[in-house]
Amino acid sequence: MIRSVFISLMLLTQIYNMMNYNSRPRFFGVSLILGLALLGFFIFKGLKTFSDKDRVVKVKGLAEMYMTAESAQTNLSFSNSGDVLKNVIQKTEHKKRGILSYLKKNGYQNTEIILKDPTVTDRESYHTEEWQNGRKIKVKADRYSYGQTIGILIKDVENAEKKSAKLKLDLVQSGLTADISTHYKFPKLNTIKPQLIAESTKNARIAGDQFANDSQAKLGKIKTASQGQISIAGRYSYGATESYKPHIQKARVVSTIVFFLE
Secondary structure, three states, rough: HHHHHHHHHHHHHHHHHHHOOOHHEEEEEHHHHHHHHHHHHHHHHHHHHOOOOOHHHHHHOOOOOOOOHHHHEEEEEEEEEEHHHHHHHHHHHHHHHHHHHHHHHHOOOOEOOOEOOEEOOOOOEEEEEEHHHHHHEEEOOHHHHHHHEEEEEEOHHHHHHHHHHHHHHHHHHHOOOOOEEEEEEOOOOOHHHHHHHHHHHHHHHHHHHHHHHHOOOOEEEEEEEEOOOEEEEEEEEEEEEEEEEEEEEEEEEEEEEEEEOO
8 A cells, every 4th residue: 555655656746847847836736636635545445455354254165076987906815825835836826727717718808817926925933822622822823825816807897896796606616715806996186186176166156155245245355275185985875776886986175265355
């Protein structure tokens, strides 16, 4: 405000100095009136700005978006243990060959099958505790454990759970038991983050407009804004025609924005 008044007075002074001597008295009177008017206007604006700076409204804007998985992967994990490492490896490799044979017979292509590196654990001098005759005793555990995981890429994400369930049942019936889990790959959050933030800001402004209307004011510019953390939640539906859908996730963000009120 002070800077604006100073600039106005400097401008008037320069114009006054440019006038000839005879016309200065009349111009001085007009300039004085104009200067006082400008001074009063800027003082009014400054006082109004000072009084309005604490008139704010704090609102939250919610934005949600469903994401469908791009692909799915079912992992089959199995292992064997014993004190002779060679025998443990042979038993595990035998099961691996049996599972691979089953997969290929059922139409799975080599490009859809991922063989992960096996894991070997040496548990020398490791003991477990068991209850025998009413008391707990230490029992020596198998020294070696050898595990293998086979991954299966599934493009039909909607039926990935059904395929995994059938796969597990077939393997059990064939004596090829394995721990089966399905994991989904979703689009990166960075690809939907701008849209989520824009939607949450829009919803926050709608809420701010409502508060402003109720208080007979006008929503002004943003004073401060903070974006909440984007959270991911699975879609659970218990209707008659829908069930739990793990291949659909919901991204959610809440933005907090403080607006000036005019």
